[in-house]
Amino acid sequence: AIAGAYSENLPLICIVGGPNSNDYGTNRILHHTIGLPDFSQELRCFTPVTCYQAVVNNLDDAHEQIDKAISTALKESKPVYISVSCNLPAVPHPTFSRDPVPYFLAPRMSNQMSLEAAVEATVAFLDKAVKPVMVAGPKLRVAKAGTAFAELADASGYAVATMPSAKGLVAETLPRFLGTYWGAVSTAFCAEIVESADAYLFAGPIFNDYSSVGYSFLLKKEKAVIVQPDRVTVGNGPAFGCIMMKDFLTELGKRLKKNTTAYENYKRIWVPEGHLPESEPGEPLRVNVLFKHIQKMLTGDSAVIAETGDSWFNCQKLKLPDGCGYVFRSINLHAALLS
Template structure:
């Protein structure tokens, strides 16, 4: 048979680009499409509780798998997912959003349809208009004859741009027959402009080789440019001290002897800021200089000392070189740099050596955040992925010392609280062999708690640490008020109600002794462990205090030194 349905064509394309699972919310405009997708035995549908959480799950899946798919119904589904898709755009994650759309016949007859704003005269393209603002490409398919081309084009753009795309398929076309697909022809691998690359390499190599104390700093867009391996190879060749921006934590091995810590302005690891900002040359690879990553633009990065290597351009000394592939630039630079360990030597001289304290018996006193994260750190290994929610978990997470292979995920550019619950699901689905650990505050959890139900439904394992301090701690530190106080929940009891026929190990801990006992149980439990940790409202990471003040000052119009 030389024909397939539009839906099965889409399924094959999703499979070809490496998607094994897709996140879905059923609705009458996408039911026929879901029927077609379900006919592909190599694709698994993961039913989520709502579209926002499904979008967050797709975000997490794309981080681990490289690309994800999200299937929604028209308008009420599509618009409910907008926040998550915008976050994926901000974080450079290719999420293929597929929506069922109105029947073509209804459109031709100008019918007023449910799930819409009752404006048929506009052709029901308002959802498309919204998605054009938050994706790299948005398309409506209302003719079977164009379906194959439009599906392929959207998928190519998602993979090449590393951004979400939106594909809306009229509900009466999902089962329409079209020609069987050939092998998907992806866009050719992008290559650097040879002349531009040569000039950039010569300029940057001369600048760095002529400097006294150069450093390397990893940024989050190293992943966007598929350049983490090239960055690590460059570091090995040049012998510079290496730091990571907070949203690039784990992109460079923290066990590597060149690793100096996290560069985050005033919230940096001890000794790291001093070395980076005192250097006469710094190469930032894939950075995003935002108010969050620069602590309200207070980081002291001088443009005259900066090499900014982005996925598509290089900035050095006021000169911009376009048409450059980041991985090719970093690889080429490795062969041109002279080894110079001066910055690493400077760091080692001022590095604070942690005092080794003999382990003591766990105490019965109230549990502190510092004790909590000490024991979390002890539980990490090379198969762990840590997902840290926006808030105090960012700052405590930065203090974790990651073993080889351990991954760390945050949503720092978009910073949508509640993201981590769905992202936990997506990360677990993308690679069930890894153990996901979620660091989630109570305020964030209240946004998206019901997706724990989906984690249990599909038997994904891992540990969620729910930090219960009764407040939006990060907002308290930026600008406190009565709006930052939460209605307290009995979280450990609540998640028990979500398990259905699944099993969950759910506990509340108030002391270090109780925490240690809970962690011991979790190591042998096959499934999700949920640990509610009771903490004092004022017990937060000290770095958050200064960060919150700086961001509040910037929000209030108090200007400081701008990074970059």
């Protein structure tokens, strides 16, 4: 669960009971270990999948360590690990003598000169394209840029798709929404439009073997603008850092020329879905009939929870109404819902 939260950029806080503070420096062996007198075994396991680790084995700096762990989780949107010696929670200490003060984290800001340069370069790149498109990636969540992405889609007129792990982060009721871009297994006619575009803006993508269908995407780097939570790369270069995705998309929406060509091409080739035949009495339930009924059940107050595998593939075909939540990979379910 912690590793999954790390990969999905979820600010999960893992709190565990650690060894008795009086046992540090001894040669004692702990239960549920590999039988060595080494208290760092658990810490080493969690280090690669957390962005900060706090080992609280004395109370003098406990308040500071816990504050830093929580603030780091919120700032980095990654899991943190807090180990508290099992004999300390009931021990009073002056640093914990009053009610906690509410957190306030300074907001991250874009470098204005870098932002201006990135927007200028991107506008020049996209405005010369004939049929540009936009694709939403899963890092839209950590960048809190979903609204800015939707506003850019409306202002630019570009056709819009989402990567499979970004489903639910962008409203599927957007006027020029194509569906899921997933290479050869994309929503019908979506891959044809995205891969034939002469420019594409990917906001928060993760290109791994799963999302790229074994790295089979027919995309060209020189045609892409890659927008990450704090960085923008235009084609094969240049690249701009210290830029918040939300700020970049907002500014870009103010300057791009409207271009609906890609969506007009989509409408020329799009064929409406057929109607499923009704099941006969006593006939075994078919998957497509089951999902037809699930589709009818969805409302803006619903949340779809899709397990990895066949459930996920079938849930990708659902059309989510505005406000409907979507979470896949149950290993991260609790953390994703909390985020």
